[in-house]
Every structure is written in C-alpha cells, then in structure tokens.
Amino acid sequence: MCQARQVDLLPRLWYLLNDRDLLDELPPEPVRHLESAHAFALAHERGVRWEVECIRRVLLEIDEQIILLKGAAYVMAKLPAGRGRIFHDIDFMVPKGKLNAVESVFLRHGWRSMYADAYDQRYYRQWMHELPPLRHYKRRSVLDIHHSILPETARLYPDSRKLLAAAQPLVKGGNLKVLAPVDMVLHSATHLFHDGELESGLRDLVDLDSLLRHFSQADSFWDKLTERALEIDLIRPLFYALKYADRILGTPVPDYVMDKVQRGSPNIGMVWLMDQMFYRALKPDHVSCREGFTGIARWMLYVRSHYLRMPFRLLVPHLLHKAFVTPYKEWKLEKQAVKQPNRADVLKDVPPEN
Amino acid sequence: MELSSLTQCELNTQLRHQGLRLRIGPFIAQIRSSIPSVINGIQQLYADYPIEQESGFADFHVEVSPPRNLRRWFRPQVLFLFDHKSPFKPLPYEQAFPVLEWGLNWCVSQFAHNYLTLHAAVVEKDGHTVIMPAPPGSGKSTLCAGLVARGWRLFSDELVLFSPKTGEVSPIPRPISLKNESIEVIRSFAPEVVIGRSSADTAKGTVAHMKAPIESVRQAMMPVAPTWVIYPRFEAHASAQLISKPKGAAFMRLIENSFNYTLLGLQGFEALTGLIDVCDCYDFSYGSLDEAIAVFDALEPPSTSLNICN
Structure with a gap:
C-alpha cells in the first residue's frame, strides 16, 4: 500500500481489483485505503473535467483548437488509462505559431505565469518544448502549454506538425483534441524513457500498459505503431517502452513487434546498463524498494534526461545557474518577503505544507 | 496489550x-x-x-x-x-x-475519505453525542476538555469521523490540544487530569496536551449516531445561553468546518444532510465551564419523529 501510494497507484489498484470482484476478498483495513483513494480519484476526475471545461470556454474567444496530452487526455477521452489517474498539471499542445495568442488569452482570463524570474522565462521560451507553466490565481490549477513533445534542443526531434495533423477531436467540431492512438503511445513512451523524471515511473509504465492493451484491440494497431515510430524518429523510446512494459507488467506485445522495434535497441553494453538503471528506477521510490545502487541509478537517469534534453554547451551553464544563482535569488526573496499567515494554518490544526 | x-x-x-x-x-x-x-x-x-x-x-x-x-x-x-x-x-x-x-x-x-471528516470536537454521554464545530479561539477544546473531565466520553477534540454508510460517528480519542490560557484553566478546573509538557511559541501559541480518560480509550471501537450539533463560543463573564439554530444555517456552517465535503461530492452532500437531519442544532455561548457543563448535562435528546424544518 505504501509503495502504491508513493506512485499514485492506489486508485488504479481499486479499479483493477473492482473489475475482478476481488475487493470483498481482501482484509478490510487495506480496502479502506483503496476506497479512500478511489473517492479522491473521483473528485480529481470531476475537478479535471471542470478545469478542461474552463479551458474550452476560454479558447472559444480566439477560436483555437488544442490537443490535450497525458492524464487530461486519458480522462477526457474516457480511456481505461484515465481511470484513477492522478496528475497535477493539465498539459496541452498547440502549433508553435499559436503560442503567443493562446498564452495571452489565458493571461487575460486569470492565469498567471508561475516563474517571475527572467532567467527561467528565457530558458523555457528559448529551449523548451513548453511555456513556463501558468497557474490560475483562484483555482490554483496549473497549465503546461506545449508546442512539441520534446525540447527544441533534444537529441530526438519528432515533427510536431505530423502529430498535430493526426490529432482527433473529442467531440465532432469541438475545439478539444487528443493525439491519435499511436501518437499517444509514442508520447507516453518518449515522456517516460527520454525526457521524464522517474519519480512516478511505475505509474507512467502502467499508463503505457493500459494504452497498449486498449488500443491493440483495433486492427493493424501494432503495424501502425512501429511505422509511426520510425517515421517520427521515436523508435528508441518505443523499444524501451515495449520491452519494460512486457518484462515488468506482462503487457502482451506480439513477438514480431518486439523483433521490429529491435531496430531501436542500443548496443549490448548500453542495453545492460539501461537494464541496471531502469529495473531499479521503475520501482516506486519507497524504502522497501531500495536495493544496492538504486540511488545511483536514479541519479544517472536524471543526468541522462538532461543530457538528452540539451547539448553540454547549454546544459552546463544551465545547471550552474540552477545550483548557485537560483538559490541565492530565492534566499534574497525570502529575506524580503513579509510573513503572512497561511489561511490553512489558521483554519486547521496542521502545520504549513511545503 | x-x-x-x-x-x-x-x-x-x-x-x-x-x-x-x-x-x-x-x-x-x-x-x-x-x-x-x-x-x-x-x-x-x-x-x-x-x-x-x-x-x-x-x-x-x-x-x-x-x-x-x-x-x-x-x-x-x-x-x-x-x-x-x-x-x-x-x-x-x-x-x-x-x-x-x-x-x-x-x-x-x-x-480517510471513507468517512466524511469534519473539524470539530465530539463528546458522548448516555449514548448521545455532541458535535462541536468552531473556529480556533472559540473555546472548543477547553469546553471539550472540561466536559471530558466531568464524565463525558471523549471521541475527539479535533476530528469527526462520520461514516456515510452507517450514519455513525467513530471515536478517535487522542490527547486534547490545549492552547495558551486554556492550559491553566483546565489545570485549576480539574487538577486530577494529566497534562503533558508545554511547547511554547508554536504557530498556535503555547500548546500542551491533556491525556484522554482511560474509559474513552477503552471504548474507542464503539461508534454512536450523532445527536446534537452545537456551535460553542466563549464570552468572558457571559451567562450560558443555548439558542436553537436553523438546520440550513447549521448545515452551511458544517460545510465550512469539513475537510472533505467537497471531495466526496454527492456522497458528501447526502452524508451531511443526513447528519443534520437527525441532530438538533444550537448556538451556545458561555462564560464559565461549570455553567456550560450543567447546560450540556441537561440536554434533552431530540424526539424520534424528525422535524426537518426545525
């Protein structure tokens, strides 16, 4: 239970057990926690639907279409992967040329940039695949507005225009879209194995498992998936995704598909090294999962994700800035800040949250 | 053990x-x-x-x-x-x-979202429970400690665990958190109670915890249906006054004091209306603990026929 909670998989466990009518056969103590997590997930889903509705209404003003990504897409497209999926930000993608128009319409409707710092602003706008996140001043919801699925500076550079062109509307004629099934899988794979931080790695692998099981019911899904991966230069992340989903979660992947994605495999030494790292880092980050080298594996994957994100000539100055300048600025800001009581502290008998 | x-x-x-x-x-x-x-x-x-x-x-x-x-x-x-x-x-x-x-x-x-959780003190006597929601500083914990020292069973000084399934409140007896002057008030009101070490300069001022009575701890697995919802307010030198509160207003105040009413959605609404339906609701102001406890001891449970409009 502790491991599942660590990676936000408690609600998913409730659904899996409920589907198989197994909840009544478990001892009542853990089931109470699963029920509590399920209640939380239902509220979360309600909140996401409302937030997406707010976003949709704002977008009507400029008659622009957006492509929902990740958790928000799974929930709004009513995919099995959306059931009990907990996430903190709403991610969506727009064509790069529309970024300014979309950002300004949200700024006009109560969202504010979360980073006031000029360095952060420039870093995002110049190098990243998304704008600095926006937060609604009242509801505190966070938007990540992407124009691509990987940073401009990344080693792999999938053509966003192809993803945008294949996206499918949630409702006919509506302004909300989601990625085509194959692209949704490839984005999830890329996010986990090429870009992501692995704090909730297992949760993301469970997403992949769920998407693959669901979409592979359609004819020729596997062929389309491998073709698309080759077409948009994402065969490497797909190789990792299918391999670890199969090995760790038993996701059914046909043998011929595994053979096909072998093209994305690195050399044998690298495969060994990646195994050492991913088998450790894809476990929940809980003491009961820690074994020798887990800390090192997580750190190496963190370094790898940055290495894949941008070349060293950009990465080194960035990390130095983050290590020295940012803490100094924060320290200075903290010194200036007038201490104001937090409403939650006044209301309830708990200390302030981080 | x-x-x-x-x-x-x-x-x-x-x-x-x-x-x-x-x-x-x-x-x-x-x-x-x-x-x-x-x-x-x-x-x-x-x-x-x-x-x-x-x-x-x-x-x-x-x-x-x-x-x-x-x-x-x-x-x-x-x-x-x-x-x-x-x-x-x-x-x-x-x-x-x-x-x-x-x-x-x-x-x-x-x-614990399998319960509707409210921020309030709960005490029980003769199978009847009082839920006391109140903002900090209104004397909720002090009154709770006083009642408990005079024989009421402690459910909690902070948390109501109301089960939407059974319509009962589960006890979660823990040390009562006393703040600032309340610590001395309770010490002199009930010299026999055990009060732990004081911690000064917390976000809430000086805090000390009063031990829950052994009977309350031993009966901690016995939930009881709620009987009254009473909003206490301490006013120096005022005489005790119990005024019936319309159920609608009591309901809205309870929402403000809930941790997960919104999270539970429709289930939360149904649970809370169910709770208010079976309870008599009052505003209560008091200036002395002895008077307050006398009023609580004399409370008459609501008649079994529901009077929803009150």
Whole structure:
C-alpha cells in the first residue's frame, strides 16, 4: 500500500481489483485505503473535467483548437488509462505559431505565469518544448502549454506538425483534441524513457500498459505503431517502452513487434546498463524498494534526461545557474518577503505544507 | 496489550527501531522517533492505548526526527515524515511532540475519505453525542476538555469521523490540544487530569496536551449516531445561553468546518444532510465551564419523529 501510494497507484489498484470482484476478498483495513483513494480519484476526475471545461470556454474567444496530452487526455477521452489517474498539471499542445495568442488569452482570463524570474522565462521560451507553466490565481490549477513533445534542443526531434495533423477531436467540431492512438503511445513512451523524471515511473509504465492493451484491440494497431515510430524518429523510446512494459507488467506485445522495434535497441553494453538503471528506477521510490545502487541509478537517469534534453554547451551553464544563482535569488526573496499567515494554518490544526 | 505494559526499554527500542504500533480509534499508526520529548509524551499520554503486533497492517507509517542536515545541530529542527517523506516544512525541535499530533491529524484528514471528516470536537454521554464545530479561539477544546473531565466520553477534540454508510460517528480519542490560557484553566478546573509538557511559541501559541480518560480509550471501537450539533463560543463573564439554530444555517456552517465535503461530492452532500437531519442544532455561548457543563448535562435528546424544518 505504501509503495502504491508513493506512485499514485492506489486508485488504479481499486479499479483493477473492482473489475475482478476481488475487493470483498481482501482484509478490510487495506480496502479502506483503496476506497479512500478511489473517492479522491473521483473528485480529481470531476475537478479535471471542470478545469478542461474552463479551458474550452476560454479558447472559444480566439477560436483555437488544442490537443490535450497525458492524464487530461486519458480522462477526457474516457480511456481505461484515465481511470484513477492522478496528475497535477493539465498539459496541452498547440502549433508553435499559436503560442503567443493562446498564452495571452489565458493571461487575460486569470492565469498567471508561475516563474517571475527572467532567467527561467528565457530558458523555457528559448529551449523548451513548453511555456513556463501558468497557474490560475483562484483555482490554483496549473497549465503546461506545449508546442512539441520534446525540447527544441533534444537529441530526438519528432515533427510536431505530423502529430498535430493526426490529432482527433473529442467531440465532432469541438475545439478539444487528443493525439491519435499511436501518437499517444509514442508520447507516453518518449515522456517516460527520454525526457521524464522517474519519480512516478511505475505509474507512467502502467499508463503505457493500459494504452497498449486498449488500443491493440483495433486492427493493424501494432503495424501502425512501429511505422509511426520510425517515421517520427521515436523508435528508441518505443523499444524501451515495449520491452519494460512486457518484462515488468506482462503487457502482451506480439513477438514480431518486439523483433521490429529491435531496430531501436542500443548496443549490448548500453542495453545492460539501461537494464541496471531502469529495473531499479521503475520501482516506486519507497524504502522497501531500495536495493544496492538504486540511488545511483536514479541519479544517472536524471543526468541522462538532461543530457538528452540539451547539448553540454547549454546544459552546463544551465545547471550552474540552477545550483548557485537560483538559490541565492530565492534566499534574497525570502529575506524580503513579509510573513503572512497561511489561511490553512489558521483554519486547521496542521502545520504549513511545503 | 496496552502501552503501559511495555518496559521503558521495550518502548524505547520499538520507537527507535521497528516502530510502535498504536491503535487509535479505527486506525493503527506505526510511529518511530528517537526524540526524548516524543518518547516521553507517548509514554505519558498514550499509556492506556492498545498496541498491535508488528506483523499486521498499519494505516499510517510516521516518524518524527531531526532533518539530516546542519539543522540537526544548529538551531535544531524536527521533521514529520509520512512514508519516509516530509509533507511539511520543518519546525523547531522543541515542538516535536505537537508535530507528531499535528501530523497524525494530517494523516486522517488526507487518507480517510471513507468517512466524511469534519473539524470539530465530539463528546458522548448516555449514548448521545455532541458535535462541536468552531473556529480556533472559540473555546472548543477547553469546553471539550472540561466536559471530558466531568464524565463525558471523549471521541475527539479535533476530528469527526462520520461514516456515510452507517450514519455513525467513530471515536478517535487522542490527547486534547490545549492552547495558551486554556492550559491553566483546565489545570485549576480539574487538577486530577494529566497534562503533558508545554511547547511554547508554536504557530498556535503555547500548546500542551491533556491525556484522554482511560474509559474513552477503552471504548474507542464503539461508534454512536450523532445527536446534537452545537456551535460553542466563549464570552468572558457571559451567562450560558443555548439558542436553537436553523438546520440550513447549521448545515452551511458544517460545510465550512469539513475537510472533505467537497471531495466526496454527492456522497458528501447526502452524508451531511443526513447528519443534520437527525441532530438538533444550537448556538451556545458561555462564560464559565461549570455553567456550560450543567447546560450540556441537561440536554434533552431530540424526539424520534424528525422535524426537518426545525
């Protein structure tokens, strides 16, 4: 239970057990926690639907279409992967040329940039695949507005225009879209194995498992998936995704598909090294999962994700800035800040949250 | 087995190493700490609580310990850890025991959505319960402590666990958190009660915890349906006054005092309307504990026929 909670998989466990009518056969103590997590997930889903509705209404003003990504897409497209999926930000993608128009319409409707710092602003706008996140001043919801699925500076550079062109509307004629099934899988794979931080790695692998099981019911899904991966230069992340989903979660992947994605495999030494790292880092980050080298594996994957994100000539100055300048600025800001009581502290008998 | 049957050495070992499994109402908390004030606080205020086998299931795995950095020694701090991670910012080391108490409140408010949870004190007598929601400073905990010292059973001074399924309130008796002047008020009102060490300069001023009566702890597994919802307000020198409160207004005030009403959605609405339907609701102002307790002792339970409009 502790491991599942660590990676936000408690609600998913409730659904899996409920589907198989197994909840009544478990001892009542853990089931109470699963029920509590399920209640939380239902509220979360309600909140996401409302937030997406707010976003949709704002977008009507400029008659622009957006492509929902990740958790928000799974929930709004009513995919099995959306059931009990907990996430903190709403991610969506727009064509790069529309970024300014979309950002300004949200700024006009109560969202504010979360980073006031000029360095952060420039870093995002110049190098990243998304704008600095926006937060609604009242509801505190966070938007990540992407124009691509990987940073401009990344080693792999999938053509966003192809993803945008294949996206499918949630409702006919509506302004909300989601990625085509194959692209949704490839984005999830890329996010986990090429870009992501692995704090909730297992949760993301469970997403992949769920998407693959669901979409592979359609004819020729596997062929389309491998073709698309080759077409948009994402065969490497797909190789990792299918391999670890199969090995760790038993996701059914046909043998011929595994053979096909072998093209994305690195050399044998690298495969060994990646195994050492991913088998450790894809476990929940809980003491009961820690074994020798887990800390090192997580750190190496963190370094790898940055290495894949941008070349060293950009990465080194960035990390130095983050290590020295940012803490100094924060320290200075903290010194200036007038201490104001937090409403939650006044209301309830708990200390302030981080 | 009760905690008091452990030797000092056994208690120390459990708290420092594998963790002490304490049954608190419907929950089992596994607590670890090597901080003397926490160990002493637990030994003094949780002496009557049942302890559970190490091999069983625990609801919350918590730890109170100093951070692993300079603040272990320099202006020392303390962290509350849930599943080995800290949900809060560190607080001064002297507040270690209150930090454990706040942390346990947080656990229940975060992970017990199978209940409708409200921020209120609950006491019971002769099978009838009073729910007392009130903002800090209104004398809720003081009144709760006074009632408990005069024979009412303590359910909680902070948390209502209302089950939407059974329509009953589950006790979660814990030490009562007394603040500032209340500590002396209760000491002189009931010299026999056990009050733990005071921690000064917390976010809430000086805090000390009063031990829950042994009968309340022994009956912690006995839920009871709610009878009254009373909003207490302390006014210096005022005479006790109990005024009937319309159910609609009482309902809205309860929403403000709930932790997860919104989260539970329709279920939360149905649970809360169900709760208000079966309760008589009052506003209550008082200036002396003795008078207040006399009013509570004389409360007449609502007649069985529902009077929803009140």
